[in-house]
Amino acid sequence: NTTFSFIKDKPTSYFKRLSEQEAKTTNSFKSLITFSKKALIASYQVSEMIAKNMKVHTIGESLILPACKKIVSTMLGDEAAMTISKIPLSNDTVHRHILEMSSDIEKNVCGKLQCSDFALQVDESTDITNKAQLIAFIRFIKEDQITSQFLFCKEFSVTTKGEDVFNILNDYLDKWQLSWKSCVGICTDGGPSMVGCINGLVSFMQKKNANVITTHCFLPRDALMSKTLGEKFNELLDIVVQMVNFVKTKPVKSRIFEEISISMDSQHRR
Known part of the structure; x- marks a missing residue:
């Protein structure tokens, strides 16, 4: 076979060196894939937290990611912070992840139904x-x-x-x-x-x-039941509402009420 005739006379060390380079390339590729997978998982986890706490989707890129970079840089160094910065948390990415997780949950629930x-x-x-x-x-x-x-x-x-x-x-x-x-x-x-x-x-x-x-x-x-409890009960509720409104109208009244409650060992302070 003349296809590889140009290397047939190469020494054994040449082929060992090629094998080592191939192994390094393969390992680098595997490391890149592993990191990309971890970054993607982290992005989904942060997106889930943003959705559960009902925050705007831009908070991932504007606050969470910069805060994580500051913390990691201080605790572990700049190199680790550079790794953290590669986690995708843009507004569109967070929005897309939330929709994908929502669709997956819906699919699982409806499958059980x-x-x-x-x-x-x-x-x-x-x-x-x-x-x-x-x-x-x-x-x-x-x-x-x-x-x-x-x-x-x-x-x-x-x-x-x-x-x-x-x-x-x-x-x-x-x-x-x-x-x-x-x-x-x-x-x-x-x-x-x-x-x-x-x-x-x-x-x-x-x-x-x-x-x-x-x-x-x-x-x-x-709510319907409360309308049929009689005039006396409604009068009592009206008095309670007036008292609460009187206490809550000014901060000083709330503080006075709290002091009175403390002096009476009451659990209701505000």
């Missing part, structure tokens, strides 16, 4: 931009334990009628191939769009599953 009964809790809310949104939570059995999980937050297109709520839920269940037969319960606030006997959400759900159990959210129920 395909072989389990579940109950839904839905509520309509309006954000600061006056957009109506549907928030859904789900409860299901996981490893013999009842698990509650945030499911989704979807924006209404125009109206917020019972049919609109049902369509959002139905589209979501169809997307993940979930059966209405597995939905054993629905918890709502008791409004007409939710429990109306003709056009309410529950009426549409019962067409899909006649055995679904409807429950009333306890917060509105307590």
